[in-house]
Amino acid sequence: xxxxxxxxxxxxxxxxxxxxxxxxxxxxxxxxxxxxxxxxxxxxxxxxxxxxxxxxxxxxxxxxxxxxxxxxxxxxxxxxxxxxxxxxxxxxxxxxxxxxxxxxxxxxxxxxxxxxxxxxxxxxxxxxxxxxxxxxxxxxxxxxxxxxxxxxxxxxxxxxxxxxxxxxxxxxxxxxxxxxxxxxxxxxxxxxxxxxxxxxxxxxxxxxxxxxxxxxxxxxxxxxxxxxxxxxxxxxxxxxxxxxxxxxxxxxxxxxxxxxxxxxxxxxxxxxxxxxxxxxxxxxxxxxxxxxxxxxxxxxxxxxxxxxxxxxxxxxxxxxxxxxxxxxxxxxxxxxxxxxxxxxxxxxxxxxxxxxxxxxxxxxxxxxxxxxxxxxxxxxxxxxxxxxxxxxxxxxxxxxxxxxxxxxxxxxxxxxxxxxxxxxxxxxxxxxxxxxxxxxxxxxxxxxxxxxxxxxxxxxxxxxxxxxxxxxxxxxxxxxxxxxxxxxxxxxxxxxxxxxxxxxxxxxxxxxxxxxxxxxxxxxxxxxxxxxxxxxxxxxxxxxxxxxxxxxxxxxxxxxxxxxxxxxxxxxxxxxxxxxxxxxxxxxxxxxxxxxxxxxxxxxxxxxxxxxxxxxxxxxxxxxxxxxxxxxxxxxxxxxxxxxxxxxxxxxxxxxxxxxxxxxxxxxxxxxxxxxxxxxxxxxxxxxxxxxxxxxxxxxxxxxxxxxxxxxxxxxxxxxxxxxxxxxxxxxxxxxxxxxxx
Numbered sequence: 001x002x003x004x005x006x007x008x009x010x011x012x013x014x015x016x017x018x019x020x021x022x023x024x025x026x027x028x029x030x031x032x033x034x035x036x037x038x039x040x041x042x043x044x045x046x047x048x049x050x051x052x053x054x055x056x057x058x059x060x061x062x063x064x065x066x067x068x069x070x071x072x073x074x075x076x077x078x079x080x081x082x083x084x085x086x087x088x089x090x091x092x093x094x095x096x097x098x099x100x101x102x103x104x105x106x107x108x109x110x111x112x113x114x115x116x117x118x119x120x121x122x123x124x125x126x127x128x129x130x131x132x133x134x135x136x137x138x139x140x141x142x143x144x145x146x147x148x149x150x151x152x153x154x155x156x157x158x159x160x161x162x163x164x165x166x167x168x169x170x171x172x173x174x175x176x177x178x179x180x181x182x183x184x185x186x187x188x189x190x191x192x193x194x195x196x197x198x199x200x201x202x203x204x205x206x207x208x209x210x211x212x213x214x215x216x217x218x219x220x221x222x223x224x225x226x227x228x229x230x231x232x233x234x235x236x237x238x239x240x241x242x243x244x245x246x247x248x249x250x251x252x253x254x255x256x257x258x259x260x261x262x263x264x265x266x267x268x269x270x271x272x273x274x275x276x277x278x279x280x281x282x283x284x285x286x287x288x289x290x291x292x293x294x295x296x297x298x299x300x301x302x303x304x305x306x307x308x309x310x311x312x313x314x315x316x317x318x319x320x321x322x323x324x325x326x327x328x329x330x331x332x333x334x335x336x337x338x339x340x341x342x343x344x345x346x347x348x349x350x351x352x353x354x355x356x357x358x359x360x361x362x363x364x365x366x367x368x369x370x371x372x373x374x375x376x377x378x379x380x381x382x383x384x385x386x387x388x389x390x391x392x393x394x395x396x397x398x399x400x401x402x403x404x405x406x407x408x409x410x411x412x413x414x415x416x417x418x419x420x421x422x423x424x425x426x427x428x429x430x431x432x433x434x435x436x437x438x439x440x441x442x443x444x445x446x447x448x449x450x451x452x453x454x455x456x457x458x459x460x461x462x463x464x465x466x467x468x469x470x471x472x473x474x475x476x477x478x479x480x481x482x483x484x485x486x487x488x489x490x491x492x493x494x495x496x497x498x499x500x501x502x503x504x505x506x507x508x509x510x511x512x513x514x515x516x517x518x519x520x521x522x523x524x525x526x527x528x529x530x531x532x533x534x535x536x537x538x539x540x541x542x543x544x545x546x547x548x549x550x551x552x553x554x555x556x557x558x559x560x561x562x563x564x565x566x567x568x569x570x571x572x573x574x575x576x577x578x579x580x581x582x583x584x585x586x587x588x589x590x591x592x593x594x595x596x597x598x599x600x601x602x603x604x605x606x607x608x609x610x611x612x613x614x615x616x617x618x619x620x621x622x623x624x625x626x627x628x629x630x631x632x633x634x635x636x637x638x639x640x641x642x643x644x645x646x647x648x649x650x651x652x653x654x655x656x657x658x659x660x661x662x663x664x665x666x667x668x669x670x671x672x673x674x675x676x677x678x679x680x681x682x683x684x685x686x687x688x689x690x691x692x693x694x695x696x697x698x699x700x701x702x703x704x705x706x707x708x709x710x711x712x713x714x715x716x717x718x719x720x721x722x723x724x725x726x727x728x729x730x731x732x733x734x735x736x737x738x739x740x741x742x
Contacts, residue, residue, distance in 0.1 A: 523549070678710070
């Protein structure tokens, strides 16, 4: 048995399959084996071994030493991966911060350092985050594939290997799936952070200055049609037409235009071009907006006449001068070209130039807001030598006295013209007779009086001039002279008025050398029939028309004389009447207009047509209307009343709307109080267009807030001052005293 057991142990030692021993309690030997670190091999038959057997079969197997060389590279690898992971985490935090920082107009500083646009910088960060997460997701994907390959190549009886491969596949696949879900959510979130980058397309119309918004008139703008999107290989440009938006035009590819007034101007360039292959003509339009937001004070004036012979009186009018952002305070004129504007003042003036020459005339206009705001313009007027028509009026049978009833021959002699030959003559004897077109004519006066015989000369250039001669015509000795005096007073020999027209006639100024006028006869309606007798009569013209009222006076010896007055009786017609409750005021200005006093006796007023002159649409309204003017300026309000038969009458009124004066004002929550006193100041009661506020609190402190709050720490009296300023740099100041007690 001992040999058999020994053989069994020998087989085990040689690498045979270890049997399942029956373990008995050999505590002592087992303790010895435990102390030496070995093990006791036991006979599988269960026979207890002898002591010698135990000594032979107990082997001492030392514990394996740890492999330090393999652990050091593993630690280095883990440290490197940790460092890379920290870098990636830091980059992701940086990218998320940058994506939520800055804007297109204000990109992050690092984008400006890298010379990248905001869109390129942000889109690059978004793309890099997606790439990092995709690379991170690729690692568990590869590991999943490797685990699947190990599972597929494991032996069927290697259950432990297959189980480990499946476990790894599930773990790595789960990590991959979680990474992809995180990446998907990040992609959807970050995709909204992308910035579209629109390529810059050059303007078809290039301007100098480049920025055409917020300009100040007068300003000259240069327009260049250099970047037109027209392929010159296919098309031939034919013409350029510029519409500068202010009723001015141009035709060159490069042109300049002067804008003198503020406003918005849509510049339109129309280009006509021809297809080189088909000869078809095409047109394209390109636009550019010019906004003249401000307009400097501008001096301008007209004068009439623009030239003439000395001495020449000229009227000057500066009403074309403008100050759109305020009012013109002074108009000053320099007629002597000495640079001193002291020859005249006012919007209109007259000046006489006594000598020939070319005279520079200068106008200086000064804003009412500041003497520093002014403009000067100079124009020239040409004063030439005096050149006139000349002619002599010769009268045949002329004597020292002219009498009624005598025929006289009038002749034009020595007629000359500074411009050419005199080819036309016309005589007007100023006694209601028809003018005569002839160089020579005869004429007799039927009524005594003073007459200015007028000879009109016309030369070959169409110029005309009048030469006159005074003639006093008397009645023959002993003859009476008829004279009509009227109430209302006539003008010369005419009188007009609206029906019913009542006229009082008097012959008391009629005279006779012998003072023996015995008869006064009146034909007042021009029908040839005598209507009244006597020195004084009255007549009412009830119908419209023209009437010849004639007085015939007769003396005791039968001599007669007559005078005729032309009476024109007009219809009452339609008459517009307009009253306003005010004619000027501060903007915004509401004015009440009342046209109820308009009349139309012969009909009925059917409508009132209002035009307020401020750019608002005309209105058909009632006789009373209110209108608000929202802008500063002088407006001509026109009322046209329309009758039932479409007859009209028009009346105008001028309304002046002024800027609200700049006046500083403020209120304080407390006028006094105990220290420390916190007070709030409100300038809402200030008027005018306020650009800035400046507060001083009387203790060395100041503020530019609109409604500041300030604490007075120490007792005392403090003078709080508010200074406000408008866009014209006009300043207004006001103060209040704040008392702070203990």
